[in-house]
Amino acid sequence: MTIQHALLGLLRTQPLSGYDMKKAMLRSPLFHWSGNNNQIYRARAELEARGLVEARIHPGDAGPIKKLYTLTEGGLAELHRLTRSFPDAPELRKPFLAQLMLGDALTQPEMEALLEQYRGEVYGASLLLPGDAFAPDVTPYEAAIQALVIDNLRQCYQAELAWIERVREEMKNVYL
Amino acid sequence: MTIQHALLGLLRTQPLSGYDMKKAMLRSPLFHWSGNNNQIYRARAELEARGLVEARIHPGDAGPIKKLYTLTEGGLAELHRLTRSFPDAPELRKPFLAQLMLGDALTQPEMEALLEQYRGEVYGASLLLPGDAFAPDVTPYEAAIQALVIDNLRQCYQAELAWIERVREEMKNVYL
DNA sequence: ACCGACATGTAAGCTGTTACATGATTCC
DNA sequence: GGAATCATGTAACAGCTTACATGTCGGT
Numbered sequence: 442m443t444i445q446h447a448l449l450g451l452l453r454t455q456p457l458s459g460y461d462m463k464k465a466m467l468r469s470p471l472f473h474w475s476g477n478n479n480q481i482y483r484a485r486a487e488l489e490a491r492g493l494v495e496a497r498i499h500p501g502d503a504g505p506i507k508k509l510y511t512l513t514e515g516g517l518a519e520l521h522r523l524t525r526s527f528p529d530a531p532e533l534r535k536p537f538l539a540q541l542m543l544g545d546a547l548t549q550p551e552m553e554a555l556l557e558q559y560r561g562e563v564y565g566a567s568l569l570l571p572g573d574a575f576a577p578d579v580t581p582y583e584a585a586i587q588a589l590v591i592d593n594l595r596q597c598y599q600a601e602l603a604w605i606e607r608v609r610e611e612m613k614n615v616y617l
Numbered sequence: 618m619t620i621q622h623a624l625l626g627l628l629r630t631q632p633l634s635g636y637d638m639k640k641a642m643l644r645s646p647l648f649h650w651s652g653n654n655n656q657i658y659r660a661r662a663e664l665e666a667r668g669l670v671e672a673r674i675h676p677g678d679a680g681p682i683k684k685l686y687t688l689t690e691g692g693l694a695e696l697h698r699l700t701r702s703f704p705d706a707p708e709l710r711k712p713f714l715a716q717l718m719l720g721d722a723l724t725q726p727e728m729e730a731l732l733e734q735y736r737g738e739v740y741g742a743s744l745l746l747p748g749d750a751f752a753p754d755v756t757p758y759e760a761a762i763q764a765l766v767i768d769n770l771r772q773c774y775q776a777e778l779a780w781i782e783r784v785r786e787e788m789k790n791v792y793l
Numbered sequence: 794a795c796c797g798a799c800a801t802g803t804a805a806g807c808t809g810t811t812a813c814a815t816g817a818t819t820c821c
Numbered sequence: 822g823g824a825a826t827c828a829t830g831t832a833a834c835a836g837c838t839t840a841c842a843t844g845t846c847g848g849t
Contacts, residue, residue, distance in 0.1 A: 442712030444836090450719020460800050471715040473708065477838060482802065506845085507800065517721075524720025528731060530738040532649065532710035533773055536618030538766045539647040543626025544700025545693075546758050555704060562706040582722050585791045590714045593780050597709055600776055604769050615761045620808090636828050653810060658830065682817085683828065799846075808837070818827075 442529055444474050444484045449512065449520045452494060456509040459485055470570060470594055485510065493519050549616040553609075560605050567598035618705055620650050620660045625688065625696045628670060632685040635661055646746060646770055661686065669695050725792045729785075736781050743774035 451457055451465055459482060466476030474480060488494045493516035496508040512520065537559050547555065570591060579587070627633055627641055635658060642652030650656060664670045669692035672684040688696065713735050723731065746767060755763070 442715055447715060447719065450715065453719060453721065458800070459802090463800095470709070471711075471718060473710045475838065478802065479804090479839090480837060483836095520719075521721055524716060524723065525727060525731070526716075528716060528735040528738060529712040530742050531713065531777060533646070533770065534649045534708035534710065535647075535769070537704040537707065538769060539618055539623060539626065540700060540702075540704060541762050542647060542766050543623065543629060543696075545629065545697055546756070547700065551701060555701070559704040562704060566706050580722070582791050585787055586717050589780075589784050589787060590718050592783075593711070593714060593777075594709065596776055596780065597773070600772055601707060601769075604765075604772065607768075608765050611761055611765060615758050634828070635830090639828095651810065654830065655811090655832090656809060659808095795849085797846105797848090800844080802842080804839105804841075806837100806839085808835100810835070811833090813832075814830080816828085818825100820825085821823090 444480060445488055446520075446523050447472055447474070448481070448484055448488060449493065449516055449523065452510060452512045452516070453520060456497070456511045458507045458509055460507075462510075470566075471590070488516070491515075549612070552612055552616075556605055556609060560602065563598055563601045563605070567595065567602075570594055570598070620656060621664055622696075622699050623648055623650070624657070624660055624664060625669060625692055625699065628686060628688045628692070629696060632673070632687045634683050634685055636683075646742075647766070664692070667691075725788070728788055728792075732781055732785060736778065739774055739777045739781070743771065743778075746770055746774070 447466075448462055451462055457465070459478075462481050462485070463476045463478065466472050466474050466481065485494070489496065489510075492513060494510045495513050496510050498506065498508050541555075623642075624638055627638055633641070635654075638657050638661070639652050639654065642648050642650050642657065661670070665672065665686075668689060670686045671689050672686050674682065674684050717731075
């Protein structure tokens with residue numbers, strides 16, 4: 442899954458401008474890319490050079506000059522191929538685990554404070570997930586996939602919050 | 618959590634050579650860094666420049682020339698500070714979710730094949746986790762932390778495998 | 794008139810990866 | 822003698838981030 446793959450995927454359902462792609466990257470928890478201009482514009486340029494996307498300029502419309510990109514035949518074929526390509530393993534980056542594991546021993550109040558801060562971080566992240574029916578006019582297939590994907594992420598955050606409670610409980614025994 | 622933070626943490630309990638650090642990075646699921654030389658040697662050099670670690674060369678011993686690094690007073694203080702610093706939110710990179718969500722519609726056999734491949738990837742990753750008591754001579758505090766951290770990761774993989782089964786079930790209804 | 798959102802792009806620098814280069818020791 | 826592991830380092834490149842630079846449009 443490269444950023445180019447992600448951009449092709451975004452263009453599958455509707456044409457987008459570079460700015461739209463940037464917003465989608467920033468909003469969606471599905472993408473780990475920062476959504477900064479440089480990266481998106483370079484990836485977009487390369488897709489264009491490979492003939493996978495095409496720009497249609499809309500100068501006549503009200504609003505600033507805007508380039509709307511659409512998939513070409515080649516782009517659709519490439520997306521088809523990528524959709525069926527070998528799936529990447531999930532990558533779980535949990536720096537807090539390393540922080541606990543590699544650090545020196547915390548006192549009970551210090552541990553309490555850290556856990557509470559972490560709970561806040563995780564809870565905050567969970568709130569950024571889109572609610573259930575976030576796209577109305579989709580096929581049953583797409584609706585099912587969307588529900589399952591959101592569910593996957595929601596469960597991850599739920600499990601993390603439950604783990605924090607478990608740490609609180611377990612550490613009580615350690616601190617006497 | 619930077620790579621420098623991680624290296625300080627690794628040196629808390631025992632002195633290590635650069636090669637040891639590299640192996641630790643490669644083995645442990647706690648670190649998302651690749652463990653390549655360039656990165657570790659640069660980070661190590663900077664820690665040395667900041668006076669947080671010290672090298673003691675062991676040329677007399679049998680074996681190739683080896684630099685063993687230890688934490689200085691400053692290094693210990695920095696680790697103490699980092700251990701209590703604001704925890705980073707977990708970062709969940711699950712490219713497979715994007716692959717499903719952004720791709721075109723899969724037939725049932727295609728979906729089956731992808732899920733089976735993904736299950737293999739996830740299961741493989743789960744096998745790399747260390748078993749329970751992987752460090753014998755530790756304090757009750759350290760033992761508790763280690764158990765909780767491993768448990769966190771194990772649960773993540775377990776939940777992912779359960780989710781895959783759920784996708785299989787749910788998609789049955791979609792495919793009729 | 795100003796501010797925030799929309800919109801496109803570039804420059805500089807930092808981080809990370811792959812590959813290269815060298816050499817010692819241990820085991821077969 | 823050859824291969825695997827231990828051990829340290831460098832070079833070239835790819836990827837990512839922060840900041841800069843420019844301009845439009847709509848609302849207050």
